[in-house]
Amino acid sequence: MGRADARRAAGSGGIRRLFTWRKILGTFFGFCLLVMGAFAALYFYVDVPEANAQAQKQSNVYKYSDGSLLARTGSGVNREIVDLAVVPKKVQHAFVAAENKSFYRDQGVDLKGTTRGLLNTLSGKGKQGGSTITQQYVKNYYLTQDRTVTRKLKELVISLKVDQRMEKDDILAGYLNTVYYGRGANGIQAAAQAYYGVDAEDLDVSQGAYLAALLQAPSQYDWAYANKTGKKLVKDRWAYTLDNMVDEGWLTKSERAGLTFPVPESPRPAPGLDGQAGYLVEAANQEMARQGITEEMREAGGWTITLNIDKKKQKQLERSVEAELENQLDRKGSKTDATVQAGATSVDPKTGKVLALYGGVGATEHWVSNATRQDYQPASTFKPLVLASALENGAKTRNGERIGLDTVYDGTSKRPVVGSDTPFAPQNEDDISYTDPTVQTALNKSINSVFAQMVVDVTPSAVKKTALSLGVPDKNFPERPAITLGTMNASTWDMAGVYATLDNHGKKVTPAIVKSAEHRDRTMEPVDTIGGQVISRASADTVTKGMTGVVDNGSGHEANTPAYDAAGKTGTSEDNKSAWFAGYTPELTTVVALFGESTAEGGGQVSLTGTANSGRANGGGFPARIWADYTLEALGGGSDAAFDLEGVERGEAPVRRAPSTPPAQSPTPRETPTEEPEEPSESPSTPPAEESSPPATPSDTPSWTPSGTPTAPESPEEEQPPGERPQDQLPGSR
Known part of the structure; x- marks a missing residue:
């Protein structure tokens, strides 16, 4: 070798x-x-970390009383976490069959798939793939979507630990609530709404299989956007999912054979805060705050808030405002029409539930809600409360006659009140004086001079006490005779509660818009809507009886119809800045108001006179017509329900003893008024003009007491400084 x-x-x-x-x-x-x-x-x-912030984010969901979706607000993530028990069992199994058949048997990881995923990551081949449901849950809930070896190794370790520490059902619930389905939907509840317009609990197995199939490629497999290939792929995966369910024994062959592909609905914009939705959401939020749910707690998300709002009645109220007001206005061409703001609140008097609410032209255009704002006067819608206080306190006239519907008063326009330290002499509408009007007539015609004297007879402090007990807010509420003109501030919401209490026979009604507010960690205590008896049934029912006359024969006749029993009161505030109609049937209480709001920067109250070229504003006009149109439709075209009135107090009706003034047989204006009345600006077809009071001036001539005995004014007034007038002598209130 x-x-x-x-x-x-x-x-x-x-x-x-x-x-x-x-x-x-x-x-x-x-x-x-x-x-x-x-x-x-x-x-x-590597330990199991805290959940990442994104996975915990939820929107707040607002629903109508029937459970249909009103709006979603909150964190910017369209997610509503639901318990697994809410999701039908077969829908749960559809996700397992599509994503991880061995889920209930494995240890939380797929070593083969994970290895393949690691190699794909190292070689830069895009999607990692090969993850179990547990691993996907861990990635979504604890980690990030980064495609790195470190993240993948952490996912593997954490998945093993999570599988050891958590029940399979808890893992599956976490997975279903965190995974992204497309269409901006995070979690199965949002997905069910986005694709099929139902809640997760109402999904069927076929729909569940589509949502499960969708997860492989949400954008490519969305039926609304998928091309021919994408539609074929998602149908194949849908079928694959169902076949796997049969293999696992979760679906029988006959059930499988009967299923057809469930084409999802077309995409819709997520319900936002435009239109009336913003006003409803804001009212609900305010109520939650009053019940201890702070803004911070609410903005954390995850609340499901169901409102008392009846969807049909809500839409009807919107249509009524549109038909009876907005269609008559020229907001672009008329400076007056541009200032008109409408608000309304409708309440069930037996339960206190707010069934409908109108806040304005739209929450994204005029965020201040005209339904709940408290910066305008309720005007003469306050007068029935003066009568209620008189009845409740057993008040008497100056000559000792008990006050009731038949009690006769002096109806002289500009008549100075008798017995008050504060001088007040309000002018009646068009400066008309009335001969011997009864309280019933004074209600029908809204006679200022009668109710001004009645406040003094009852005492302003007693009237205020009754009003507060009925629900008028203690806001800018003086104890002077002028309160008869509704000179305090209140909202349609407030006055709806007041009138609902009268409708409910004197038992306190507190309006509530939130039916329930639920969170995984807490719930809101509901508002106690029905309270105790704040005035007697006899007093409340007598006021109701009186206000039926307003609708039948008085300033509220636009609301009159044989289709239902109704009681109500009109009101127009100083200088026509607001116009009201507050009324009720045995089943429904609704208050409608118009407000004049300047369009100039900074706003401010302006007159409604000339709205839609209709002359002087009054509550018997647009507000009463809106009320009537809404009420008729809200009651399904009418109602046979009648007022159940007990103990109606007629009062005492003495004959006048003044020799120069014969007793009047009917409530008509004097033939010779004390001053020539102004010509009404309305056309002959407009309803009877309501009360008004331009600057009142004390009279030096004797005035008539309710008994008809001529007397001089009691205790001379103090001299007023030049240029000033008594505080209570307000112009234009009615």
């Missing part, structure tokens, strides 16, 4: 000595031990 051969033999032997099977196996096992050791160290080093 030559030297060359010897060298080759020696080299070959050296290689064999270097790479013996023993050494190769030893190296392999050593590497395995090293990997196992590294993994063991990693296992003990």
Whole structure:
């Protein structure tokens, strides 16, 4: 053997000595031990972290009383976490069949799939793939979507630990609530709404299988956007999912054969806060705040808030405002029409539930809700409360006659009140004086002079006490005779509660818009809507009886119809800045108001006179017509329900004893008024003009007490400084 051969033999032997099977196996096992050791160290080093903030984000969901979706607000993530028990069992199984058939048997990881995913990541091949449901849950809930080896290793370790520590159902629930389905929907509840317009609990197995199939490629498999290939792929995966369910025993072959592909609905914009939705949401939020749910708690998300709002009545109220007001306005061409703001609140008087609410032209255009704002006066809608206080306190006129519907008062316009330290002499509408009007007539015609004297007879403090007990807010509420003109501030919401209490026979009604507010960690205590008896049934029912006359024969006749029994009161505030109609049937209480709001920067109250070229504003016009149109439709075209009135107090009706003033047989204006009335600006077809009071002036002539005995004014007024007038002599209130 030559030297060359010897060298080759020696080299070959050296290689064999270097790479013996023993050494190769030893190296392999050593590497395995090293990997196992590294993994063991990693296992003990990596702990289950806190959930990432994104996975915990939820929107707040607002619903109508029937459960249909009103709006979603909150974190910017369209997610509503639901318990697994809410999701039908077969829908749960559809997701398992599509994503991880061995889910209920495995240890939370798929080593083969994870290895493939790691190799794909190292080689830059995009999607990692191969993850179990547990791993996907861990990625979504605890980690990020980063495609790195470190993240993948953490996912593996955490998945093993999560599988050991959590029940399979809890893992599946977490997965269903965190995974992204497309269409901006995070979690199965949002997905069910986005694709099928139902809640997760109402999904059927066929729909569930589509949502499960969708997860592989949400954008490509969305039926609304998928091309021909995408539609074929998603139908194939849908079928694959159902076939796997049959294999696992979760679906019978006959059930499978009867299923057809459930084409999802077309995408719709997520319900936002435009239109009336914003006003409803804001009212609900305000009520939650009053019940202890702070803004911080609410903005954390995850609330499901069901409102008392009846969807049909809500839409009807919107249509009534549109038909009876907005269609008559020229907001672009008329400076007056541009200032008109409408608000309304409708309440069930037996339960206190707010059934409908109108806040304005739209919450994204005029965010201040005209239904709940408290910066305008309720005007003469306050007068029935004066009567209620008189009845409740057994008040008497100046000559000792008990006050009731038949009690006669002096209806002279600008008549100074008798018995008050604060002088007040309000003018009646059009400065008309009335001969011997009864309280019923004074209600029908809204005679200022009668109710001004009645406040004094009852005392302003007693009237205020009654009003507060009925629900008028204690806001800018003086104790002076002028309160008869509703000179305090109140909202349609407030006055709806007041009138609902009268409708409910004097039992306190507190309007509530939230039916329930639920969170996984807490719930809201509901508002106690029905309270105790704040005035007697006899007092409340007598006021109701009186206000039926307003609708039947008085300033509220636009609301009159044989289709239902109704009681109500009109009101127009100082300088026509607001116009109201507050009324009720035995089943429904609704208050409608118009407000004049300047369009100039900074706003401010302006007159409604000339709205839609209709002359002087009054509550018997647009507000009463809106009320009537809404009420008729809200009651389904009418109602046979009649007012159940008890103990109606007729009062005392003495004959006038003034020889120069014969008793009037009917409530008509005097033939010779004390002053020539102004010509009404309305056309002959407009309803009877309501009360108004331009600057009142104390009279030096004797005035008539309710008994008809001429008397001089009691206690001369203090001389007023030049240029000033008594505070209560407000112009234009009615």
